[in-house]
Amino acid sequence: MLNAIVIDDEQYAREELIELLHETKQIQVIEQAGNAIEGLQLINKLKPDVIFLDIQMPQITGIEMLSMLNTDTMPKVVFSTAYDQYAVQAFEENAFDYLLKPVDPARLQKTVARLVKSTQLPSYDAITKAHLEHIPCIGHNRILIIATQDIEFAHSGLSGVYINTGQQEATSQLTLKILEEKTPMIRCHRQYLVNLKAIKEIQLLDNSLAEIMTNSGQTLPVSRRYLKLLKQSLGIM
Numbered sequence: 001m002l003n004a005i006v007i008d009d010e011q012y013a014r015e016e017l018i019e020l021l022h023e024t025k026q027i028q029v030i031e032q033a034g035n036a037i038e039g040l041q042l043i044n045k046l047k048p049d050v051i052f053l054d055i056q057m058p059q060i061t062g063i064e065m066l067s068m069l070n071t072d073t074m075p076k077v078v079f080s081t082a083y084d085q086y087a088v089q090a091f092e093e094n095a096f097d098y099l100l101k102p103v104d105p106a107r108l109q110k111t112v113a114r115l116v117k118s119t120q121l122p123s124y125d126a127i128t129k130a131h132l133e134h135i136p137c138i139g140h141n142r143i144l145i146i147a148t149q150d151i152e153f154a155h156s157g158l159s160g161v162y163i164n165t166g167q168q169e170a171t172s173q174l175t176l177k178i179l180e181e182k183t184p185m186i187r188c189h190r191q192y193l194v195n196l197k198a199i200k201e202i203q204l205l206d207n208s209l210a211e212i213m214t215n216s217g218q219t220l221p222v223s224r225r226y227l228k229l230l231k232q233s234l235g236i237m
Helices: 011-024 036-046 062-067 084-092 105-119 176-182 224-233
Strands: 002-007 027-033 050-054 076-081 097-100 134-138 143-147 153-157 160-164 169-172 186-189 192-194 199-204 210-214 219-222
Touching (some): 011 050, 036 062, 062 076, 134 169, 186 219, 192 219, 219 224
Parallel strands (some): 002 027, 076 097
Antiparallel strands (some): 134 143, 153 192, 160 169, 199 210
16 A cells, blocks of 8 residues: 655645545555645655645645655655646656546546556566576676576675675676575575575674675675574584
C-alpha cells in the first residue's frame, strides 16, 4: 500500500478524494493540507510515495509548489483540478498524472493501478536459470560477463550489488537474494555473500563475530547470525 498526502485548498474536494482513495484499498492517505506551505512541510516530514495536488490554490499554486521540490527525492505527483488547460504544463513539470474534478472513480482507479505498478521492483526470477554460471555486470560503457566460479564475494552498497573477483569489481542488477539462491555463494553477513572456495582464512573475534580473509587478501565481515552457518558449510562443528 502506498502512502499519500492530499493537498487542496477546498476541504470538500479533499475529503471526497480521500474517500475515493480509501475505496481503492491501495492508497493510504497519511495526511492532508489546505495550502502549498503546509503541504511542503508535510512532504519533507513524512516523505510520502505520492501526493495528490490541486493546481489552483491561493498564494502558491500547485505548479509553483512542484518547482520547489527536489527532483531527486520528490514523491510522484498527481495533479487534480477543474481546469483542463493546465494539463500540458502539468506533464511538462514531471507530473505522474492529471485528474479532472470532479474525480471519476474509474479514472482514479487507473491512476492508482499505474502508481502501484511504477513502484514495484522488477523481478528477475522468471528470466534467470536455476543455477547461474555467469553474472552480467555493468562496467564503464560496457557489460562485463563474470563467471560465477571467478567471484570471491558480492556485497550490497548505495548504488546496488557489487560483484568482486579479487582483481575487479562491477555492479550487477541482480539482488543478493537471487545470487544467494542461484550461485554457490553463501551469506556471511546481511550485506555480504562469499564464495567458499575464495576463503583463505577466518579470524574469530570477540562477541561471536569473525572476519574472512579472501585469497586476494580482502577482508569481509561475518556476523554472529551467519557464523554458525559458515562453519557448517565448511564442515566445522
